């Protein structure tokens with residue numbers, strides 16, 4: 001009972017922003033009804049009766065929904081304690097009673113008629129106060145170029161998945177721009193400070209400045225507009241948007257205006273030099289600290305209102321200037337105190353990533369200093385990578401501060417099938433039962449979205465379950481059935497194979513970072529090891545193809561067929577790379593030319609062609625988003641270049657090379673393929689001439705190709721070409737036998 005009492009007390013302390021009022025109930029009811037109409041169309045929506053009533057939450061105050069009705073002639077009744085709870089209830093009905101699927105890659109919404117009856121009444125209460133969504137990086141890797149239409153879709157997805165706490169970080173640079181001007185910086189100093197749009201996530205954490213900038217004025221206007229719409233919609237569902245706050249980083253130019261301020265220059269970050277990193281941190285006891293912090297928050301909340309939860313990251317992936325607990329405590333307290341000047345109810349949402357990222361710095365004394373510097377209940381910690389490296393275990397449940405158990409899952413928005421579904425499935429329930437657990441929520445904190453949807457479907461479901469899913473095999477079969485709209489034996493078998501292989505990573509080496517040689521700069525030391533049996537992927541591929549005659553009309557199936565084909569291609573790249581490398585080391589020219597030739601002149605072009613048949617796998621679609629965010633041709637070019645950098649070199653010299661890699665048609669043909677060709681040709685030349693392969697020389701040459709791609713102006717189509725199923729079949733017939741007879 002003790003455990004429950006601690007969590008409940010913290011939960012109550014954190015109820016800020018969820019006060020009930022009749023107006024809110026009406027507003028949230030209306031919001032869910034509109035969502036329903038967007039999702040199903042007005043006619044079908046009329047078969048539902050949706051209401052939001054705070055009283056449903058009963059004594060616990062926890063989000064609750066109740067389903068009833070349906071069946072011949074009767075409307076389906078959806079009652080929720082908040083808009084989010086009602087939307088989650090609606091999703092539950094669509095999922096479990098109608099066999100529907102709401103997805104990024106294409107929803108399956110064929111409802112049975114009449115709408116199935118809910119036997120009696122189904123009431124569900126979430127086990128925790130919060131279901132959180134996003135990572136600071138998601139804003140750059142996935143959302144950066146979005147317009148309102150795309151945001152609207154995402155907020156609907158959030159509501160249906162029961163998310164009630166999420167970052168709302170658009171438009172903050174526009175507010176900083178006002179604050180900096182007020183402080184006396186010139187416009188050109190401000191322009192020299194901000195990064196470009198694709199790199200704002202890291203500017204916001206103080207990791208970077210200037211790189212890929214400056215931000216155009218039109219950018220600020222668009223972002224302010226978007227932020228208003230985003231906040232309005234999130235609040236209409238009863239979600240809590242988390243706004244940013246001042247973390248202590250200041251532009252260098254501030255030292256011109258205030259020569260006597262006490263700043264410390266931080267070390268460099270991510271292989272960037274000090275032209276773009278080594279940001280300036282204002283000392284906690286400098287009188288300007290609370291001034292800047294409160295100026296920003298006042299201006300921000302004046303523009304956007306507030307729900308009292310704020311995010312800020314002072315030392316994310318950056319070594320603090322001192323490991324003295326008193327220093328860390330002061331630096332932390334200053335951030336919190338600056339919030340409370342403007343908002344006495346402020347709660348600080350804190351990414352706990354840094355603790356596990358630099359464990360050699362963050363010992364118990366250092367972690368303790370940070371956790372104790374903010375009153376208990378006012379620091380809400382995101383245990384960001386808890387499915388792999390849970391920190392609550394090593395910190396006695398964050399020393400009594402409330403925390404949210406988050407699945408991070410994805411780095412850089414990479415394609416690449418990956419998941420630790422068993423760990424995800426058990427993780428949240430285990431954390432809840434930890435002695436004196438202060439867990440108050442579950443979360444999804446991917447750096448990038450739009451991949452591996454099965455993982456997010458499971459996590460979203462867990463946000464409303466007290467126990468793990470009993471049998472993941474059964475669960476994944478029904479996932480496949482809902483996703484495609486029919487039960488299909490081969491498709492389900494394919495999914496079970498994926499579950500036991502790519503989606504069953506275990507241990508603390510699991511990361512969602514795709515290191516396949518396909519997407520990495522070639523060398524003789526590439527990593528080809530994987531955590532699963534590759535034969536499972538090839539067998540799943542074969543099974544999915546078997547299912548095509550029945551399932552080809554399903555957009556989600558076509559996505560998966562292509563995605564598994566893409567995965568098979570990346571396995572094949574490893575195979576041919578390995579053969580070519582072995583031949584080279586044995587100085588066998590013909591086998592080298594054979595394997596290298598297939599990889600660089602057949603396999604990759606064939607993959608590009610298959611990807612090119614689906615608009616969800618086109619570089620053209622990706623870049624078009626960036627261009628559409630611009631108001632002029634010049635700006636369109638600038639945004640496109642930001643986008644190309646992010647996908648490839650990341651920084652001017654390949655500073656975080658290929659971190660945010662994707663497998664898109666266009667990127668495969670014009671970025672990955674040329675460098676593989678250069679590599680194979682260099683190896684052949686080395687054998688023919690009897691000169692050793694020089695990685696350093698190769699890197700210099702290949703950088704020219706990489707940079708040429710980024711700075712290039714070739715346009716890529718956003719129109720798919722060719723028939724996916726036909727192309728996949730051809731690809732399969734050619735390469736599946738090579739795998740079966742292969743030797744990796």
Ligand SMILES: *[C@@H]1O[C@H](CO)[C@@H](O)[C@H](O)[C@H]1NC(C)=O
Pocket residue numbers: 273274275652653
């Ligand atoms: C940092 O790197 C950039 C790009 O390579 C270069 O132009 C600049 O001179 C470097 N700055 C410093 C301070 O080394």
Ligand SMILES: *[C@@H]1O[C@H](CO)[C@@H](O)[C@H](O)[C@H]1NC(C)=O
Pocket residue numbers: 262263264282283284
């Ligand atoms: C500047 O701040 C640091 C801590 O960030 C502190 O150690 C130092 O004494 C301060 N310097 C002055 C002159 O106040």
Ligand SMILES: *[C@@H]1O[C@H](CO)[C@@H](O)[C@H](O)[C@H]1NC(C)=O
Pocket residue numbers: 002435436
């Ligand atoms: C849990 O809290 C109680 C009361 O504060 C304490 O006595 C007990 O040692 C704690 N248990 C653990 C495992 O930390």
Ligand SMILES: *[C@@H]1O[C@H](CO)[C@@H](O)[C@H](O)[C@H]1NC(C)=O
Pocket residue numbers: 422472473499500501504506
């Ligand atoms: C996942 O792997 C673990 C061993 O690491 C095993 O116990 C478990 O059964 C596997 N799950 C599935 C669904 O294959």
Ligand SMILES: *[C@@H]1O[C@H](CO)[C@@H](O)[C@H](O)[C@H]1NC(C)=O
Pocket residue numbers: 533534535536
């Ligand atoms: C991988 O799976 C295949 C096919 O199921 C099987 O024949 C093979 O023995 C497996 N390999 C390993 C290392 O388990």
